[in-house]
Amino acid sequence: MRRRNFLALGAASAALAGTKKRPSIEAVDESCGCELQAPGGRGPGRGGPGRGGNGMQAFADLQSGLKVTNMKVFGVSMSPNSDRPYVFVKLETNQGLVGWGEGTLEGKASATMACMNDFRDFVVGADPLQVEHIWQDMYVHSFYRAGPVMGSAISGIDQALWDLRGKFLGMPVYKLLGGPYDPRGVRGYYHVDGATAEQLVEIRQTAKELGVTCVKGGIPGYYEWIERRPKIDQAIKSIQLYRESLGPDIDIAVDFHAKTSPSVASIIVKEVEPLNLLFIEEPCPPENVQAMAKIARRSTTPIATGERLVTSYGTRELIEMGVIDILQTDINHVGGITGLWKVAATADVSGISMAPHSCEGPIGGLAALHVDSAMPNFVVQEICGQIRPNANDKIWEEWFGFPAMRMVDGRFPLSEKPGLGFELSEASLEKFPFGGSRPMARVFSDDGSVVEW
Amino acid sequence: MSQIAHRRARLRMNFAPQAAAAAAPRPAALDITEIRHFALREPVSGTRYSLLKVTTRSGLTGWGECGFDTNADFNALQSEWMGKPANTYATIPPSTPFRAALDIAMLDILGKAANAPVYRVLGGPTRNKVRAWSSPYSQEFPVTVIDVPRPLSRNQGKAYENRILELVNAVPADRDFVLAGNGLLTPGDAASVAFTVEAKHPLWFDEPCSHSNLEALRKISGEVVTPLGFGAGIDDPGVFQGLLREGLIDVVRPDIAIFGITGARRVAALAEPYYVAVAPRHNGGPVATAASIHLAASIPNFFIQHVPIPTSEQDRAMRREIVSPSLEKSSGGFLELTKTPGLGITVNEAALEKYRAS
Numbered sequence: 087m088r089r090r091n092f093l094a095l096g097a098a099s100a101a102l103a104g105t106k107k108r109p110s111i112e113a114v115d116e117s118c119g120c121e122l123q124a125p126g127g128r129g130p131g132r133g134g135p136g137r138g139g140n141g142m143q144a145f146a147d148l149q150s151g152l153k154v155t156n157m158k159v160f161g162v163s164m165s166p167n168s169d170r171p172y173v174f175v176k177l178e179t180n181q182g183l184v185g186w187g188e189g190t191l192e193g194k195a196s197a198t199m200a201c202m203n204d205f206r207d208f209v210v211g212a213d214p215l216q217v218e219h220i221w222q223d224m225y226v227h228s229f230y231r232a233g234p235v236m237g238s239a240i241s242g243i244d245q246a247l248w249d250l251r252g253k254f255l256g257m258p259v260y261k262l263l264g265g266p267y268d269p270r271g272v273r274g275y276y277h278v279d280g281a282t283a284e285q286l287v288e289i290r291q292t293a294k295e296l297g298v299t300c301v302k303g304g305i306p307g308y309y310e311w312i313e314r315r316p317k318i319d320q321a322i323k324s325i326q327l328y329r330e331s332l333g334p335d336i337d338i339a340v341d342f343h344a345k346t347s348p349s350v351a352s353i354i355v356k357e358v359e360p361l362n363l364l365f366i367e368e369p370c371p372p373e374n375v376q377a378m379a380k381i382a383r384r385s386t387t388p389i390a391t392g393e394r395l396v397t398s399y400g401t402r403e404l405i406e407m408g409v410i411d412i413l414q415t416d417i418n419h420v421g422g423i424t425g426l427w428k429v430a431a432t433a434d435v436s437g438i439s440m441a442p443h444s445c446e447g448p449i450g451g452l453a454a455l456h457v458d459s460a461m462p463n464f465v466v467q468e469i470c471g472q473i474r475p476n477a478n479d480k481i482w483e484e485w486f487g488f489p490a491m492r493m494v495d496g497r498f499p500l501s502e503k504p505g506l507g508f509e510l511s512e513a514s515l516e517k518f519p520f521g522g523s524r525p526m527a528r529v530f531s532d533d534g535s536v537v538e539w
Numbered sequence: 540m541s542q543i544a545h546r547r548a549r550l551r552m553n554f555a556p557q558a559a560a561a562a563a564p565r566p567a568a569l570d571i572t573e574i575r576h577f578a579l580r581e582p583v584s585g586t587r588y589s590l591l592k593v594t595t596r597s598g599l600t601g602w603g604e605c606g607f608d609t610n611a612d613f614n615a616l617q618s619e620w621m622g623k624p625a626n627t628y629a630t631i632p633p634s635t636p637f638r639a640a641l642d643i644a645m646l647d648i649l650g651k652a653a654n655a656p657v658y659r660v661l662g663g664p665t666r667n668k669v670r671a672w673s674s675p676y677s678q679e680f681p682v683t684v685i686d687v688p689r690p691l692s693r694n695q696g697k698a699y700e701n702r703i704l705e706l707v708n709a710v711p712a713d714r715d716f717v718l719a720g721n722g723l724l725t726p727g728d729a730a731s732v733a734f735t736v737e738a739k740h741p742l743w744f745d746e747p748c749s750h751s752n753l754e755a756l757r758k759i760s761g762e763v764v765t766p767l768g769f770g771a772g773i774d775d776p777g778v779f780q781g782l783l784r785e786g787l788i789d790v791v792r793p794d795i796a797i798f799g800i801t802g803a804r805r806v807a808a809l810a811e812p813y814y815v816a817v818a819p820r821h822n823g824g825p826v827a828t829a830a831s832i833h834l835a836a837s838i839p840n841f842f843i844q845h846v847p848i849p850t851s852e853q854d855r856a857m858r859r860e861i862v863s864p865s866l867e868k869s870s871g872g873f874l875e876l877t878k879t880p881g882l883g884i885t886v887n888e889a890a891l892e893k894y895r896a897s
Contacts, residue, residue: 144667148876150659215655218662222839255653255660257626262653262660264629264645264801402812406784424662431805432812435776460629 141223142212150215152254153180157209157243159202160512161195161520162447164478169524171195172447175202175242176512177214177250185214185250186510188453189242190418190446193526194235201239209243214250221424225397237396237419244422245453245506252505258456259506263427265460271497272458274467275300275339278328286331292473293336297495300337300364300466301473303328305345305354308529308537313350322357329361337364337466339390339441344371345538348381355385364466365390365412365441371538379409390414393443397421398428405429408436412465416443417457418450426457434463445470448482448490453506455498467498485514568597569625569652576613576637579824579861580896583851587896588796588823590886591640595625599651602886603637603644604826606796607896611636625649628801633774642799643830643882650881657800657830657882661837668873669835669844672717676848676855679869682742683716687723687732695728700735707739720747722771726755733763742843743768743790743818750778756787768792770820776806783813790842794820795827800834807838816842823847825862829882832866832874844874860890 154177162172170192177185191198208224224240225232232240252259260266278289278301289301305321328338340363342351351369358366365388369381372394382389388411395401396419404410415429430440440463444451451469458464469491471479482490486508491498501507529539573594580587587607594600605611616636628645631638650657658664672682685706690699703718710716718741720729729747736744743766748755750769760767769782770792782788793806798819807817817840819831828846835841846867849855859865862884866874877883 145664148664148667148878150655215659216662216664218837218839219665222665251662255655257653261626261649264627266627267630397812398808399812406780428808428811431808434805435780435809462629462632 141219145213145216145219149213150254151181152183152214152250154178154210154212154214154250155180157202157206158512159199160515161199161522162515162518163521164481164518166521167524168521169193169526170446171520171523172449173198173202173238173242174447174449174510174515175246177209177243177246179214179250181254183250183253185246185248185253186449186506186508187242187245187247187249187422188418188447188449189238189240190450191234191238192446194238194523195520196523197235198238198242201235202242205239205243209247214247215254217244217247217251217424220244220247221421225421231399232396232421234394234396234419237400237421237425241418241420241422241425241450244424245417245449248423248453248456249505256504258501258504259423259453260456260459260500263423263456263460265456266500267459267462267464268497269500271494271499272455272464272467273299273496274469274493274498275302275337276469276471276473276493277302278332278473279304279341283327283331286328289473290332290336293332296473296493297497298336298473298493299496300339301332302339302341302367302468304341304343307345308531308539309346309350310531310537311347311349313346313353318350318353318357321354325354325358325361325363329363339364339367339466341367342369343539344368346370348377352381352384355381355387355389359386361387363387367391367414368393375403375407378404379407382409382411388412388439390441392429393419393445395420395429397425398432401429401432405433405436405438408438410438412439412441414441414443414468416446416450417454418444418446423453423457426454427460430457430461430463434461437463439463439465441465442467444468444491448486449506449508449510451491452508455500456506459500469498481518485510566596567624568595569599569648570596571620571623571625572596574617574620574641577891578607578896579891579894581824581849581851581854581857582894583854584849586822586824586847586849586854588827589637589640590824590826590891591637591644592886592888593625593641593644593648595648597652599625599648601625601644601647601649601651601881602826602884603640603642603647603799604796604824604830605637605639605643605799606794606823608636613637616641626652631799631801633802639796639799639802639827642801643826646800646830646833647881654880656877656880657833658836658876661800661804661833663833663837664876665839666836666841668870668875669832670842670872671844671846671869671874672715673846673848673869674719675850679848680846681714681872682843683710683714684719685710685716685741686719686721689723690728693725693728699728700731703732704735704739707736707741715742717742717745717768718765719745722746722749724748726752726758729755730759730762733759733765733767737763737765741765745769745790745792746771750782753781753785753787756782757785760787766790768818770794774798776802776809779806780809783810783815786813788815790816790818792818792820794822795831795834796821796823800830800837803834804838807840811840814840816840818843818845821845821847825858825865825867826882826884826886828874829862829866829877829884832876833882835874836876846874857894861887861894863887
């Protein structure tokens, strides 16, 4: 609907409201007959036990003194038609400290921004130090449990709360989390999708120079439920090319991007076993845990998945089955630092390792490093960048004053600064105004049917 | 080697360079410069526990507590942790001697360094008071603990169930109770006792039988709605996972003296997506009581904390003497949160000498 039509409709309904008498508010019973009976009966309107209020009054005596005074949500489109505008959230406080977080959700930027604003009352006025309490408040009191939109909104707010916690307590977030395991930083990998044999040989040399120990590529094309021999052979050859060109000394991960059905994936996975890949990612879509497990059971190559799973509730079944090897939880969707920490702690019980996903903006990436460095079961951190810095990297460096999410000697360095370890000005984002939500790639087969990409 | 074991082994190879590199690059204010161990014994009850005092380069000190363990290798602890940063509590391997005490002491230091109570460092408070129960001295707390009588033989009959019913009926109807099996019952007896008390609505049936007999637990939880609690002797979170996976546990009870605050928080995170409550075990001293208050105020799925207050006034006096202020006081059946940085307690080091366990 065009904006003008929308406005016209609004005017029409306003006119309608003028002619019809609205029932008085007392006459409308909005309750569902499910009033909470708190200890001592229904609680007071604000604060105390029971229904209503913002719950903060119960902690009036236990406040840190820091209070959130405002929440600003930013859509940041790196190009006018970007399908993944960054969704940033900034929390301002009564003491001048600000916290930044990211809840970028590809293809659904507007929805995530609106959802963040729906959480305004949970955040503004709160003591940001109580991050676990605020997280529970947002999650539980949304009643409908978090999918990707709500998960991303909570993630952004949670990261901003952690940024504030660290700044207020005077420590980098990874120290509050009990890290770091490795003070030199967090091992990471870059992407090599679509590289030719010659480019891969060059990447091999560059990786050696830069100390990069791991890269990830994809497989070409799109796949039907059952695939024909030439297609399967092509996929296998493309993976073999990675190993042949990159050599034996670099860890290689391959992202199937859920293009393949479990039936097709299992065949390819079996054939590439001799290549000793670090992991194969999303060999099938994420909804059906048994299907993923079927692939993993027939593979000696580690199987990784989980970037689309929200909260530790969303990963529970995969983890308790204990059959996959690596979870690729995304800090921008799972529920922020709080969510990623819980998934990692839970996965560790099943011996499952963590290789967190990061293919959005730099704030989530930087936030993930803090959690990574405090995980006993951490393997490697993703960044959707290339081994040579590109235009995006340059812009990120301008924003933060340091090359954010660029590795030094194969690791993302950890900051000694409090909080998430960066300053960001609103002005620097103004060059990249929000271009609205755009769908992610929509891919169709030769016969016009919908396929995964 | 199974396929999974093979893959895990390969992944561990990839960890190795990371783990080996964990040496601190340069001296920092929070580096550990001294660790001291005090093995204590309560004069009347004979209950023993270990305290650790950790000191940093900057002079901050932290106190922790764990269970008394004659096999714990203090020298190994020292050689592993001297010089390491006291903020890296998450990196303590589960196999570390005095693991719980080290974790608690490091969090005490971190809280002091951040000028915040430990629960605030950990993202709390999630609640403004901590529900508690106590045994063996339980007068201050509104929960009765009914220890099942020691069975005279294996596989008791109706008479035994009736004895337990008498004990339960003696509890006023408005008072909550925990039925503690203490691991004394066979699976059959545990099932019939659980059935006997089902309609009396205990808070839960604690350690009804051995947690390792999964088939027995399936039978009990499949037939009886009495909530079941486990935690005694469990030092591996995987045991809790096994119980949670099959819905065999209603109250997850990591021992604060085994898991420390961090290990217990990890178990709480494990239990959360199963909608299962955490009620940490605690059978030690007053430092662990302080730690468990911070634990309770930093997790969402906390239910109740056990406080092992001794029957003898002499033992209670000892606890008040070695740790001040005493946090083991009931305020309407709840423990209060401290606002003091770290654990919020001071340990009277001079007094510890009087209670050294030999």
